[in-house]
Amino acid sequence: MKHTGLWRFGAFLKGVLSASGKAVAGLFYPRVCCVCGEGLVRGEEYMCTACLADFPFADEDFGWQPEMGSCWDSACRPEKLYALYYYNKFSPYKNLIxxxxxxxxxxLGRYLGRMLGQKIRGKCTADCIVPVPLHPKREKARGFNQAREIACGLADVLEIPVYDDVIGRIQNNASQTGKNASERLKNVANIFELRQPQKIRGRHVLLVDDVITTGATVGACLRVLSGAGKVRFSLGCLAQTL
Ligand SMILES: [Zn+2]
Structure with missing residues (x-):
């Protein structure tokens, strides 16, 4: 019992540090809903109760769609696409992305990754997760790769490993915005390289990105990953607008 005082002091210190850590975080991210901007109350995290109640979950996890054919090789077609939610340019939920x-x-990326994990737990049979890489320069500018944070959130729930060194981005392609389908495909040709094929050979990979729009970037990633041999694929994203 002679350690009780010390333990209490340790617990006190931990509480102070935790509170000050939250206060510092609060300076950068005030406690407001990431969707509507209203103040959050105790117990709410990232989203207010009203926005969480109206969260536009994607209904079904769907498989191969013919319209994906222009971007994705038949040899590396994903078996399933798991999306957390739907949004369009008028939706306040686009604020999350x-x-x-x-x-x-x-x-927030990791939080939404965990939400996606809870949505697909028991359905997704992938045995590892690969985030779509950013070019190192872009990752340095942002401070992190959002696809990796989503992947880590998914991994927290699905309890499967994240491999972020299997594939690398060797070119910092120009933005896809404003490009048509064929320009987008050209824009992403040869931007990835396979670095650790042995990690995914014979595995079922859940390839993760934040948003899948035309699928051109994901298609290029799938093509390179399939070079590892005998790989099965599923896709995970927060939102898709295919
Ligand atoms: Zn809200």
Whole structure:
């Protein structure tokens, strides 16, 4: 019992540090809902209860769609596409993606990754996760790769490993915005290289990105990953607008 005082002091210190850590985090990310901007109350995290109640979950996890054919080789077709939610440019839920990518809200990426994990647990049979890599320069500018944070959130729930060294990005391609389908495909040709094929050979990979729009970037990634041999694929994203 003679350690009780010391233990109490340790617990006190831990509490203070935790509170000050939260206060510091609060300076950067005030306690407001990431969707509607209203203040959060105790117990709410990232989203207010109303926005969470209206969260536009994607209904079904769907398989191969013919319209994906222009981007994705038949040899590396994903078996399933798991999306957390739907949004369009009028939806306030687009703020979630915006805050992860442009406000560098790293922990929001991991939180939404865990939400996706809870949605697909028991359905997804992948045995490892590969995040779509960013070019090192872009990752340095943002401070993190949002796809890796989503992947780590998924891994927390699905309890499968994240391999972020299997594939690398060797070219920092120009933005896909404003390009048509064939320009997008050309824009992403040869931007990835396979670095650790042995890690995924014979495995079922869940390839993860934040948003899948035309699928051109993901298609290029799938093609390179399939070079490892006998790889099965599924896709995971926060939102898809295919
Ligand atoms: Zn809200």
């Amino acid at each position: 915006y805050q992860i990518k442009y406000d560098s809200h790293k922990m």
